[in-house]
Amino acid sequence: MDKRKVALITGAGGYxxxxxxxxxxxxxxxxxxxxxxxxxxHATVERILAAGGEAKGYLIDVTDPEDVDRVVAEVVRDFxxxxxxxxxxxxxxxxxxxxxxxxxxxxxxxxxxYVIDRVLQVNLYGAIWVSRAAARVMVxxxxxxxxxxxxxxxxxxxxxxxxxxxxxxxxxxxxxxxLAKELGPHGITVNAVLPGLVRRPTDxxxxxxxxxxxxxxxxxxxEVADLVAFIVSEKAGFITGAExxxxxxxxxxxxxxx
Ligand SMILES: NC(=O)c1ccc[n+]([C@@H]2O[C@H](COP(=O)([O-])OP(=O)(O)OC[C@H]3O[C@@H](n4cnc5c(N)ncnc54)[C@H](O)[C@@H]3O)[C@@H](O)[C@H]2O)c1
Numbered sequence: 001m002d003k004r005k006v007a008l009i010t011g012a013g014g015y016x017x018x019x020x021x022x023x024x025x026x027x028x029x030x031x032x033x034x035x036x037x038x039x040x041x042h043a044t045v046e047r048i049l050a051a052g053g054e055a056k057g058y059l060i061d062v063t064d065p066e067d068v069d070r071v072v073a074e075v076v077r078d079f080x081x082x083x084x085x086x087x088x089x090x091x092x093x094x095x096x097x098x099x100x101x102x103x104x105x106x107x108x109x110x111x112x113x114y115v116i117d118r119v120l121q122v123n124l125y126g127a128i129w130v131s132r133a134a135a136r137v138m139v140x141x142x143x144x145x146x147x148x149x150x151x152x153x154x155x156x157x158x159x160x161x162x163x164x165x166x167x168x169x170x171x172x173x174x175x176x177x178x179l180a181k182e183l184g185p186h187g188i189t190v191n192a193v194l195p196g197l198v199r200r201p202t203d204x205x206x207x208x209x210x211x212x213x214x215x216x217x218x219x220x221x222x223e224v225a226d227l228v229a230f231i232v233s234e235k236a237g238f239i240t241g242a243e244x245x246x247x248x249x250x251x252x253x254x255x256x257x258x
Contacts (some may be wrong), residue, residue: 013040
């Protein structure tokens with residue numbers, strides 16, 4: 001019988017990360033639900049356990065390399081191994097909100113350096129620390145592995161008032177390509193996922209989300225999770241260093257502000 005795969009997911013207390021955690025758990029993977037938001041962790045772990053899956057929550061700050069190393073070590077201690085690492089934690093200027101800063105989507109010239117720093121820290125440095133810690137374990141295990149980091153189509157197209165976020169997500173793509181080369185000889189694939197616009201349950205329910213793609217409907221978090229589930233599956237063993245877009249064709253029509 002195949003060994004049970006263990007997946008660590010950051011941002012798993014949020015919308016897309018939560019959907020990824022639930023989808024992988026339904027496939028029989030043991031899931032380490034990692035986030036800085038305790039309530040979010042609890043909600044995702046409860047969903048998985050209620051459905052008969054295996055999960056455990058871990059409080060993590062992905063901007064702190066020591067904290068990331070600590071959590072990865074705890075996951076290996078608790079589950080015995082690590083096969084899959086998915087860095088979903090991230091977001092644009094809004095992620096600086098929890099530290100009590102005002103959320104402003106403005107020209108880079110006007111943006112608060114603190115917000116710019118947080119956006120780079122969570123999206124890009126987080127991807128670096130999580131990939132690095134996970135890769136060390138996977139290389140040592142010697143059985144290959146899967147690393148996925150969340151980027152955005154904004155990395156390819158740019159978006160006014162999100163220059164910091166675009167730069168961070170562009171950095172994620174470059175990171176993934178370089179790591180695919182470093183880790184390929186170990187049988188570890190490294191890929192980037194680039195969503196378009198995905199409405200979170202906490203976002204206003206307006207038509208913008210359906211109008212800014214060519215399919216004319218909203219993207220579900222579970223659809224992004226299905227893409228991730230394929231990328232981390234056995235079947236995707238020859239897919240690495242790639243940018244996987246899931247945007248309903250939004251990039252085909254994206255202008256400066258939509
Ligand atoms: N929703 C979209 O339209 C969209 C589009 C393109 C890309 N993305 C990317 O998809 C990913 C998930 O986005 P989402 O829409 O589910 O957002 P979300 O806000 O629901 O989830 C993000 C999660 O990251 C966590 N987080 C923030 N800072 C952290 C830190 N320092 N350490 C650990 N966890 C931290 C938050 O607590 C939250 O649970 C993000 O990387 C985002 O940039 C989202």
